[in-house]
Amino acid sequence: ELKVEQNPLFLSMQEGKNYTIYCNYSTTSDRLYWYRQDPGKSLESLFVLLSNGAVKQEGRLMASLDTKARLSTLHITAAVHDLSATYFCAPRGSNYKLTFGKGTLLTVNP
């Protein structure tokens, strides 16, 4: 059974600072998703990482995947208030099922 540990669960940042969210998973996965969720809204796809060493960047967010370490990171560069949201990682395991982390609630303060 695939287990996912995401940390931190809560992150309060100042604007302009950098930080990293970590996503560890327990068994083999063929891909990993990162999602953003705003309060009361659905999930918005940010990145899909398909192979070891994959790195994707969009604006101030960069995601990477190390399948050997079973670790993905979401790096935030020079945070701005608009990035405040909850971020989820979700590796895909057997039978094509996604297992979600508990989410990181990010608050960016001026």
Add this chain to the structure above:
Amino acid sequence: NAGVTQTPKFQVLKTGQSMTLQCAQDMNHEYMSWYRQDPGMGLRLIHYSVGAGITDQGEVPNGYNVSRSTTEDFPLRLLSAAPSQTSVYFCASSYGVAGIEQFFGPGTRLTVL
């Protein structure tokens, strides 16, 4: 394309009542799934389907039934609602098991009294 649609958006039930949450997609996606989201728990998979006529259980299937008679629709049935089923329910779909993108519906907020 309307994408993934869910109805209703909000629902209040009494314990023991039954109801069906509707999910439909117009993208001809083979893979559809249902999740529930509870505070601090992330999303948990309830049931999923890899194509019409094929369904399987996810992590938390008890108390829920699904069927997939068409490619477009994947309804979730609560047989006898319990307060523990108070949650936000999301439906998702993708183009086959190799599909890269998972598209999520807007969600149904269910309260069971």
